[in-house]
Amino acid sequence: MAEALTPERILEATEDVLRRYxxxxxxxxxxxxxxxxxxxxxxxxxxxxxxxRAAVTQRWLDRTSEQLKSVVSGTGPAGQQLDRWLTTxxxxxxxKAGDDPELFATYTVLASEASGVVERHIExxxxxxxxIIEAGRDEGEFAADAIGSAYEAARxxxxxxxxxxxxxxxxxxxxxxxxDDFLSVRSLVLRGLRR
Amino acid sequence: MAEALTPERILEATEDVLRRYxxxxxxxxxxxxxxxxxxxxxxxxxxxxxxxRAAVTQRWLDRTSEQLKSVVSGTGPAGQQLDRWLTTxxxxxxxKAGDDPELFATYTVLASEASGVVERHIExxxxxxxxIIEAGRDEGEFAADAIGSAYEAARxxxxxxxxxxxxxxxxxxxxxxxxDDFLSVRSLVLRGLRR
Numbered sequence: 001m002a003e004a005l006t007p008e009r010i011l012e013a014t015e016d017v018l019r020r021y022x023x024x025x026x027x028x029x030x031x032x033x034x035x036x037x038x039x040x041x042x043x044x045x046x047x048x049x050x051x052x053r054a055a056v057t058q059r060w061l062d063r064t065s066e067q068l069k070s071v072v073s074g075t076g077p078a079g080q081q082l083d084r085w086l087t088t089x090x091x092x093x094x095x096k097a098g099d100d101p102e103l104f105a106t107y108t109v110l111a112s113e114a115s116g117v118v119e120r121h122i123e124x125x126x127x128x129x130x131x132i133i134e135a136g137r138d139e140g141e142f143a144a145d146a147i148g149s150a151y152e153a154a155r156x157x158x159x160x161x162x163x164x165x166x167x168x169x170x171x172x173x174x175x176x177x178x179x180d181d182f183l184s185v186r187s188l189v190l191r192g193l194r195r
Numbered sequence: 196m197a198e199a200l201t202p203e204r205i206l207e208a209t210e211d212v213l214r215r216y217x218x219x220x221x222x223x224x225x226x227x228x229x230x231x232x233x234x235x236x237x238x239x240x241x242x243x244x245x246x247x248r249a250a251v252t253q254r255w256l257d258r259t260s261e262q263l264k265s266v267v268s269g270t271g272p273a274g275q276q277l278d279r280w281l282t283t284x285x286x287x288x289x290x291k292a293g294d295d296p297e298l299f300a301t302y303t304v305l306a307s308e309a310s311g312v313v314e315r316h317i318e319x320x321x322x323x324x325x326x327i328i329e330a331g332r333d334e335g336e337f338a339a340d341a342i343g344s345a346y347e348a349a350r351x352x353x354x355x356x357x358x359x360x361x362x363x364x365x366x367x368x369x370x371x372x373x374x375d376d377f378l379s380v381r382s383l384v385l386r387g388l389r390r
Contacts, residue, residue, distance in 0.1 A: 147382050156379035160355035168363045184351035187342050192387035 005037055007045050007055070014056045019102065023109040028052060054114040060107050061121040064092045065128075072128045078136025079190055082157075085132060086186050089125070090164040090173075097170040108167050122158070129154035133193065143195045153193065160189050200232055202240050202250070209251045214297065218304040223247065249309040255302050256316040259287045260323075267323045273331025274385055277352075280327060281381050284320070285359040285368075292365040303362050317353070324349035328388065338390045348388065355384050 003009065013034045017026045028049050032039040046052035071085045097104045111118050134150040136142035147153040163169050164182050172178055198204065208229045212221045223244050227234040241247035266280045292299045306313050329345040331337035342348040358364050359377050367373055 143386075146386055147379050152375075152379050153383070155376060156383045159358045159376060160380050160383055163354045163357055180347075181350060181354060184342050184347050185355050188348070188351045188355055188384060188387035190387075191338075191341055192383035192385075 005035065005041055005045070009035065010042055010045055010052070011056050011059050014052060015060075015103075018056070018106050018110075023053075023106050050113070053110055054117050057107065057110045057114045058117045058121075060110075061117065064089065064096075065121065065124055067092055068125065068128055072131055078132050078139060078141050079194065081132045082129075082136070082190060082193070083186060085129065086157075086161055086164070086189075087182075090161075090182055093165050093167070093170075094173045097167070097173055104167070104170065108170075111167070126151070126154045126158050129157055133157070136193065140195065142193045146193070157189050157193070161185055200230065200236055200240070204230065205237055205240055205247070206251050206254050209247060210255075210298075213251070213301050213305075214295075218248075218301045245308070248305055249312050252302065252305045252309045253312045253316075255305075256312065259284065259291075260316065260319055262287055263320065263323055267326055273327050273334060273336050274389065276327045277324075277331070277385060277388070278381060280324065281352075281356055281359070281384075282377075284356075285377055288360050288362070288365075289368045292362070292368055299362070299365065303365075306362070321346070321349045321353050324352055328352070331388065335390065337388045341388070352384050352388070356380055 010031065014026075014031050017030045017034055020026075021030060028042055029039050031052070032042045035042070042052070046055060067088055068085060071081060071088050074081065074084070076084075096107075130150045130153070133142060133153050137144045137150060142153075147156055163172065164178075164185065205226065209221075209226050212225045212229055215221075216225060223234050223237055226247070227237045230237070237247070241250060262283055263280060266276060266283050269276065269279070271279075291302075325345045325348070328337060328348050332339045332345060337348075342351055358367065359373075359380065
């Protein structure tokens with residue numbers, strides 16, 4: 001009996017097809033062929049090509065979000081959590097960009113088409129940061145009166161560290177000295193949050 | 196008698212020509228024609244087309260550096276100077292991008308060709324920041340032991356504020372809320388430097 005056609009299987013196949021043909025050429029028919037099903041079967045799960053591409057982009061971004069979530073749910077002082085969160089984000093992005101540059105470039109194209117998905121991902125990331133900052137304020141480790149609400153402070157931290165997570169800077173992540181630059185910005189930001 | 200052909204006149208004419216034809220089409224012959232001279236006369240001042248384009252890029256970047264230099268040589272506590280420096284930089288970039296978007300796009304293309312010129316401009320900017328930070332440390336307003344040397348701290352400040360001066364973010368500078376985002380990052384950075 002054939003394996004059931006789940007959304008997850010379709011998304012996996014889509015990533016393979018995108019890797020093989022590139023974002024410009026990959027079609028829903030290619031995905032269906034790779035799965036040995038009709039393109040109608042794919043469209044039953046994803047109603048348009050754009051929806052399929054947005055879903056595969058979301059899945060790619062979710063992998064990073066999951067790693068970050070485990071930092072937020074971990075224990076330890078807020079300052080340590082923030083350090084770990086920023087480091088995890090930078091490392092995850094660096095790996096994505098460095099381990100498979102072609103796939104990374106492909107997803108950069110997809111992300112530019114699915115701005116809603118990217119915006120939700122950013123909001124989710126800022127929300128995680130806000131949780132850490134809120135906890136640090138409650139514990140008295142971070143200043144409660146600085147830089148507005150925990151959400152505003154979280155946006156500021158996210159923006160201040162953009163060089164180490166925004167894909168526009170991917171070319172910088174393999175340069176010598178980037179680790180030191182990251183540690184300097186991370187210290188600056190953490191000092192800025194402390195009482 | 197004809198006006199003397201100075202480098203400055205050539206650079207002015209080059210900017211005009213670039214504005215008119217775009218960076219893809221503008222030639223040295225166009226510049227010479229605009230000045231009513233032979234292209235040989237232009238080449239006597241700038242030996243190659245690349246050298247001319249690099250010089251006009253430098254002139255464009257220097258306009259911002261000059262504005263910033265006057266902040267560094269001004270008086271007042273280092274914290275205030277830093278605020279003013281970052282605000283001046285953001286405002287200068289926003290104006291360049293917003294007042295004449297076509298010329299800004301042209302210079303973005305030119306800057307990508309003249310990476311040496313851009314790197315020197317960035318080093319110059321970081322050097323100005325380091326001067327402010329050094330002074331703030333001497334006066335005891337900034338922590339002397341945080342984030343390494345004044346130069347390292349300056350790099351961190353420059354990187355942390357990239358969203359508000361790096362041309363890759365130019366599209367963000369006209370969005371509602373960008374002012375608040377800037378003020379949040381500026382506060383975060385300043386807090387990070389203080390004792």
